[in-house]
Structures are given as structure tokens and as C-alpha cells.
Amino acid sequence: MSTPPGEVFHIDVIDVGCARSSPDKTLLESLESASIDIHFHCREGFCGACRTQLLEGEVDYTTDPLAYIDDDEILPCCCVAKSNIKIKVPL
Amino acid sequence: MKYTTFNQKSVNPLAEPMFFGNPVNVARYDQQKHDIFEKLIEKQISFFWRPEEVDVSRDRVDFQKLTEPEKHIFISNLKYQTLLDSVQGRSPNIAMLPIVSLPELETWIETWSFFETIHSRSYTHILRNLFSDPSAVFDDIVANEEIKRRATDISRYYDDLIFATQLWQTQGEGVHTVNGETHEITMRELKKKLYLCMNSVNALEAIRFYVSFACTFAFAERKLMEGNSKIIRLIARDENLHLTSTQHILNIWAKGKDDPEMAEIAQECKEEATAIFLTAVEQEKEWAEYLFQHGSMIGLNKDILCQYVEYIAVQRMGAIGLEAPYSVKSNPLPWMNNYLNSDNVQVAPQESEISSYLVGQIDSSVSGDDFADMEL
Numbered sequence A: 001m002s003t004p005p006g007e008v009f010h011i012d013v014i015d016v017g018c019a020r021s022s023p024d025k026t027l028l029e030s031l032e033s034a035s036i037d038i039h040f041h042c043r044e045g046f047c048g049a050c051r052t053q054l055l056e057g058e059v060d061y062t063t064d065p066l067a068y069i070d071d072d073e074i075l076p077c078c079c080v081a082k083s084n085i086k087i088k089v090p091l
Numbered sequence B: 001m002k003y004t005t006f007n008q009k010s011v012n013p014l015a016e017p018m019f020f021g022n023p024v025n026v027a028r029y030d031q032q033k034h035d036i037f038e039k040l041i042e043k044q045i046s047f048f049w050r051p052e053e054v055d056v057s058r059d060r061v062d063f064q065k066l067t068e069p070e071k072h073i074f075i076s077n078l079k080y081q082t083l084l085d086s087v088q089g090r091s092p093n094i095a096m097l098p099i100v101s102l103p104e105l106e107t108w109i110e111t112w113s114f115f116e117t118i119h120s121r122s123y124t125h126i127l128r129n130l131f132s133d134p135s136a137v138f139d140d141i142v143a144n145e146e147i148k149r150r151a152t153d154i155s156r157y158y159d160d161l162i163f164a165t166q167l168w169q170t171q172g173e174g175v176h177t178v179n180g181e182t183h184e185i186t187m188r189e190l191k192k193k194l195y196l197c198m199n200s201v202n203a204l205e206a207i208r209f210y211v212s213f214a215c216t217f218a219f220a221e222r223k224l225m226e227g228n229s230k231i232i233r234l235i236a237r238d239e240n241l242h243l244t245s246t247q248h249i250l251n252i253w254a255k256g257k258d259d260p261e262m263a264e265i266a267q268e269c270k271e272e273a274t275a276i277f278l279t280a281v282e283q284e285k286e287w288a289e290y291l292f293q294h295g296s297m298i299g300l301n302k303d304i305l306c307q308y309v310e311y312i313a314v315q316r317m318g319a320i321g322l323e324a325p326y327s328v329k330s331n332p333l334p335w336m337n338n339y340l341n342s343d344n345v346q347v348a349p350q351e352s353e354i355s356s357y358l359v360g361q362i363d364s365s366v367s368g369d370d371f372a373d374m375e376l
Helices: A026-034 B035-046 B055-065 B068-099 B103-130 B135-141 B145-171 B188-208 B210-223 B226-254 B260-268 B270-291 B303-317 B336-340
Strands: A009-015 A017-020 A052-056 A060-062 A077-080 A087-090 B175-178 B181-185
Touching: A009 A026, A017 A026, A026 A077, A052 B188, B035 B103, B035 B226, B055 B103, B055 B226, B068 B103, B068 B135, B068 B188, B068 B210, B068 B226, B068 B270, B103 B226, B145 B175, B145 B181, B145 B188, B145 B270, B181 B188, B188 B210, B188 B226, B188 B260, B188 B270, B188 B303, B210 B226, B210 B270, B210 B303, B210 B336, B226 B260, B226 B303, B226 B336, B260 B270, B270 B303
Parallel strands: A009 A087
Antiparallel strands: A009 A017, A052 A087, A060 A077, B175 B181
């Protein structure tokens, strides 16, 4: 099931704050526009610097992630929210 | 087990472990046990670059303007990087190819090492531009005590694994005496040496390059030595990919997704693996001290550099399930990210937007619509 274009989701960042997803932005960019700074390097899914825990919800990858991630982790630099999500970033 | 360049026994590569199974026979990539290595090969090849594409001629003028302490920092870093890539350009091949058992991993190792040789060539490109005869710089790499100390630690785990593998492949398991020294060769010991070696390589790619990278990019922040910085950006992008590969190998083992014995060894050697990482961190901090012994440079000093090393150590150790005894939470050198972001890596103008522009550009399907607006 594909998400209708233009849909905006709620991003809950545990202990940090909230952001709105934007369909034309990666999750990392959405977080940055809400002034939530998380660690990043390559922004292309191969370095793993932005590794983040996904607690609730689903994401869609825009680029195949190459960096190692655990089953409950995502790479915000190359994915978009597919539903409302709850994430935990390293503090 | 004797190594053979073409194993005539029929083996199923999908059932082989990453290392210490049967030697690879057919180099086939239509199927993969661990498809990540195939993806890494494709990504790495899409990153292909040549040092000569980067114009470093302005750096010569900039270099003359640097203060003596800054020249020391710049040249020492190049020496250290030359050492690191001299090791990395050959060692994964020599240590790992004789024992690898998956075609996609074998080719990844070769691709990885090949890119390290591009890095080595680029240091010559940079130094030849700065000095009419760069021999003094190269010669010092094997004379300089600070560099030699690091070389010992970097090559030790490789050398250990290579020697044990040679004994195993020529004489098999058992106790062997070579030049009066006895060596006990068992499969378990070999695997343990491989595990420690992989951890040492992982620490090298994760930590050891970053003090020098930070110095290079600190010069670039002041609009100095920008040709050099462009080259180091390309190198940093490659090293990031290499780091990803060693993290994958270590995690595949630890999660029991490959050789079950390697999962046991990962558990058993956790402390040793942590110690390898922490030693690399300490040596990098000592390197920062050596670099700044004659004075620091604008925008960077020893303390902030040491904090940066701890900061990335927390991330990198976390990625392989190790706990780091450091508490640096925020990035002490935020501008580093601008240089490590792969979109800012520019080679040719056509690559400035998307680095993977070469992929999928030739389309073999032609439909009738493609000729719609064509008139004869």
C-alpha cells in the first residue's frame, strides 16, 4: 500500500521534541527543519552516523541503506516517514 | 588446508561461512549469501576517482605561508596517512584473501584494498606538488618514532593472522616449530586471530584517520590547502564505506548470522576487542599531542581534537555493540560534518549534484513513444 503523496506525519523524538514530516524531505531534513540536530556524515545511507532507534511506526527508504543497522534501527538520512513515528536519538 | 586458486570441488557458496570455509572457485555474483558486500562493491565503484582530477597547484603557495608549527602538523599528518594507506593497500588482500570463502566478500576485499592504493597515490600527488623532491618525507615514515609506534600496533594483528594462516595452509593444525619457536595452530586460534584482526582494522578505519582528517579540514575552513582538502574528502568518503564493511562483518559474526563459532569468539573476546579500540583512541590522542607540540593552529587545539576522538569513538563503538567509557555527547567540531557529507564531495562538475550519477544512466528499453516527436 503506497502512501498518498503529500501526506504529513507526526514525528515524536523521545526526550527531545516533535517535528512534522514533509513528503519532499528525508526524515533527517524534517528533523533539522524542526531544529532537532542529530548526528550525520554522509547523508546517503552508507556511513551509519545517523543511526536512530525506531520505537513506533514505519518508514520508507528512498535509498537502499548500506550502513549496518539493527532490526529496530533506521537511517533518517535516507528514509521518509510512512506513518506517525516515535524515535529515540542518542543524546 | 592448502590454498588453491581454483577449487575444483563443487561447493555451494550460499552455505559457506565468510572465512575459513572452502576457497572460492567461481567468481559469481548472481547470488549472494551476504548481499551487503555486493552492494558495497557497487557503491565503492561508483565512487571511483583519480588524484590527478584534483588540482592541488595552489596548495604550494598556501604551504609557503603556513607557520612552522602548521607545516609540522600538515606534513606529519600526510606521513601518518601514507603509513595507514600503505598498510591498508595490501593487508586486507594478503591477510584475508587466502581464507575468504564467499565470492562477493572476496571481491569486496579486493575492491576495498584497490581504493586504498588510490589513496596512497594521492599522497604522492599532494607531496610531489609541495616539494620538488618528496623523498625526505617518505623516508621519515620508517624513521620517525611516533609513526613507527603506531605502525607496530596497526600491523601486529595482520601479521599474526598472516603467519598463522601460512602455517595452517602449509602444515595444517598442530604444534609447529619455526626457527626455534613453537606455534600451536588450531582452527579456533586462527578464527580468534581473524576476529582480533578485524577489530583492529575496524578501529583503524573508525578512529585512526580522523585526527588527520580534522586537521586537514581545519586548514580548509581557513581557505588554506584546499586542493589537499578536496582529496581528503574523497578519501574520507571511501573510508566511511570501508568502516561500514568491517562493522557489517563484525555484526554478522556477533549476531550468529554466519559461522556459529565466530559468534562464540565475539562473546569471548569482547574485552580484547574493546581494548583494541581504546588503544587506538589513546594513540590518536597522543598523536594530537605530537602534532601540536610546537604550537597549535587556528580553530583547533589538542583538547578539542581529543574530545572529537572520544565523540566519534562513542558512535563507532556503539555500532559494533561495544560500550565506550566516554561521555562526550555533542560534536565538538560541528563543521567536520560539512566535509564528511558525501554531497559536498565534488569531483567532476557533472558529479557535483549526485555522486552516483553513473548508475542506471543507460536505458536499453526503447518504446514507440520515444520517437513520437521525431519527423523524417
